Amino acid sequence: MENINYLKKQISIMMHLFETKRFSELINKGLILKKKFPNQAIFYNLTALAYNEKGGGTDARKILIEILEKQPSNIFVLNNLGLASVQCGDNEEAEGFYNKALNLKPDFLNALVNLGNLKMTQNKSEEAKEYFLKALIIDNQLIPAKISLAGYYEQSGNFEEAKKLYKEVLVINPDFTIADKSLSLIHKYKLDDDHIKAMEEKLTKDLGHDGAKRLNFALGKAYEDIGYYKKSFKFYEHGNKLYKKEINYNIKNEIKSFDKLKNFFIGKNIESLDDYGQKIIFILGMPRSGTTLAHQILSSHKNIYGAGELNFLREAIEKKLITSDGKFIADSESLEEVKNYYLENIKIFKNKKEYLIDKAPLNFKWVGFIKSIFPNSKIIHCTRNPMDICWSNYKNTFSSKYMNYSYDFNDLGDFYKLYDDLMKFWNKSSDKNIFNLVYENLIKNKEAESKRLLKFCELDWDDNCLDFHKNKKSVSTASLAQVRQPLYNSSVEKWKNYSQELKVLKDKLIN
Secondary structure, eight states, X not given: OHHHHHHHHHHHHHHHHHHTTOHHHHHHHHHHHHHXXXXXXXXXXXXXXXXXXTTOHHHHHHXXXXXXXXXTTOHHHHHHHHHHHHHTTOHHHHHHXXXXXXXXXXXXXXXXXXXXXXXHHTTOHHHHHHHHHHHHHHOTTOHHHHHHHHHHHHHHTOHHHHHHHHHHHHHHOTTOHHHHHHHHHHOOOOTTOHHHHHHHHHHTSOOHHHHHHHHHHHHHHHHHHTTOHHHHHHHHHHHHHHHHHHOOXXXXXXXXXXXXXXXXXXXXXXXXXXXXXXXXXXXXXXXTSSHHHHHHHHHTSTTXXXXXXXXXXXXXXXXXXXXXXXXXXXXXXXXXXXXXHHHHHGGGGOOOSSEEEEOOGGGGGGHHHHHHHOTTOEEEEEEOOHHHHHHHHHTSOOSSGGGGGGGSHHHHHHHHHHHHHHHHHHHHHOTTTEEEEEHHHHHHOHHHHHHHHHHHTTOOOOGGXXXXXXXXXXXXXXXXXXXXXXXOSTTTTGGGGGGGGGHHHHHHHTO
């Protein structure tokens, strides 16, 4: 009995550590407890989940394999192995683990939702939808399934169905602020909107750090919609301060990294690898510079497949071309490994079209490598008024740690200057390989700029490119609502609504 009580107490402590995001403490405790109780899978599971939260998918996977060898039919271990495999970038392995869990228990809700989410990342959105619906047939109050299904509708452009599901979630759990934040992005607010009142009331409650972050950004967007810019800014500012408080970001590390990268390529001519079958269009630039718009225009073409934002290039370069002390290498063997890693991973899309689009904005860092690894690729650099770019970065949240520069005006301004300097360097050395697409020019002359874009890609004109807003391709970025509409110019110089509040940023970028 004493042993059982002790076990229950330790599990309770570990659950509390997980809920309060004290992942390092949880890992240390879990490693001790799994040795003490080698057959208690829950200690392995919780430790692995903590590793996952810290980006340690490899460590999570290693621990879970240990217990899987003892308990091969443990569906919770199999499900968590799926999560760890996703973290490691092995989607095929992840799918295998989820399916094993579902073969053992077809109504296992966690695996159904996780497999659906995996399908969404593979652009298999209709398959994903079926998994979410299957989970909801089993439990129609299941919030993760409702949120994921709402995300499917949102990314597909069916905003009314998405809104309906987010509202259903808020009926089940009014304090589930993920639904508030998601709803705010696709809802056009008016004065005296009931959702504004509800969110402001929630802010007076203790919903934790994450809840406060989401509500502040959602209210910032709401008051922006109705033109209360000073009030809007205060919410955006507070939300950004809450984010900044919990991240460990130092722009000096970024400056060193950019300097090393640029210096590596100065005076260096890296030999290109052989051409390959699949042609790739890399759309890159600062986030919120028009990359999603360019993706939607191009992926409307009959010969282009839009794969969206892919992490494969960054993952491969970080593994193969950057040493443990941050130095860069570019021997032919390492470059070949990057190419093979990338081409192997894009097979999940089963693309038969001439071109595939990779729209990861921060790939602007890797232009020098792209030229050598993928010599027959096309590089589209999206650019826009720097104040509009930076303000749009500031008022949005990003799941990626690579965008942690965006929660502080000084960091944001310095990062933009690093990007701008590097792109000028790439343009100087690769001016024929890069198409610089100016957002404002595209807004003014949609057809002419789209034709120039296709000519650069060596493709014939396709009228579908003018009707990009009808493109059924799933969109998962912060621009998902905008690109479902015809082109409009209201986003040009939108930062001026907050001109007084953006003095620090303006001094960084303009003065």
